[in-house]
Amino acid sequence: MKKLIQRLLDNKAGAFLVLILGILISPFVAIFKWKEITERLKEENKEPDFTKYLERNADNETSFINITVEDTWIRVEEGEFLGQVSKSSHGKNSKESALNWANQLVNDKISEGFRITKYIETQENTLTKYDDWDWHEVPEDLDEFQGYVPGGLYLGWAIDRGLLNHEFIKESGLNKVIADFKDRKITGPKIYENIDGVLDKELLNKAGNRFSLEYFDSYLSDLKIGVAGDLPSIYHLDDTWDNFTKVSEMLDKKLNKMDNR
Structure with a gap:
């Protein structure tokens, strides 16, 4: 392997290829390394070397950052309660360097108006997505597309109610399909299939996330009781505008009830 890499480095095209591969692979290496460390910590029932959780409340929005250090690796989770949550891992040459880097990040955040507080795990500071096609077990006698129907009906309702993040839609090039919808x-459900069947926080705006954070855990059971009815499962619902109307009426009632509290 070393000889192969050396041959690649001996010419410009090969060196460029090695550079690109390194850039592409390094984030995955960091993720796997962090998973390895966290699993070891659980097995040893050991606390991390460093952990700090900070929040900032501004303009009716809560931002947060959770920083953890174990050995030479730093794990950072940050985002907004009603927005996207990002997770990253950073490796340093020594534990001292990792701790210095983490402390500097804490100080930088404090200068931005964050304050250190106790970490309490909630959906707001951990959840990155509400639904994923991979989470669904579609009956074997049905087409796999049926796994997109429950989330797709919810997505369609969110589109009609103006609950999508317009900046994300624009950046993702989804304006055309939204207009077609x-x-x-x-x-x-067809749009949901096109976006790989994932409903994550960055797809919704603050109003959409406020509702979904509180309600989505109940959505599938409500869908079965309120719309699917006597059907064997929610995956037996057809992708029809009639079913979409029923789902929209159900979700409108839930949203109105929440707004009127």
Whole structure:
């Protein structure tokens, strides 16, 4: 392997390829390394070398950052309660360097208005997505597309109610399919299939996340009781505008009830 890498480095194209591969692979190496460390900590029932949790409340929004150090690795989770949550890992040459880096990050955040507080795990500071097609077990006698129907009906309702993050939609190039949905040229489940069946926080705006954080855990059971009814499962629901109307009426009631509290 070393000889192969050396041959690649001996010419410009090969060196460039090695550089690109290094850039692409390094984040995954960091993630796997951190998983290895956290699993070892659990096995040894050991506390991390350093952990700090900070929050900032501004403009009716809570931002947070959770910083953990174990050995030479730093784990950072940060985001907004009603927005995206990002997670990253950073490796340093020594534990001292890792601790210095983490302490500097804490000081930087304090200068930005954050304050150190007790970490309490909640959906707001840990959840990154509400639904994923991979989480669903579609009956074997059904087409796998049926796994997109429950989340897709919810997504369609969110589109109609203006609960999507317009900046994310624009950056993701989804404006055309959103417009097609509003013209009823494409269904919510079809869009959901196009985005790999993932409903994450960055797809929704603050109002959408405020509702979904509180309600989505109940959505699938409500869908079974309120819409699927006597069908064997929610995956037997057809992707029809009639079913979409039923889901929309159900979700409107939930949203109105929440708004009127």
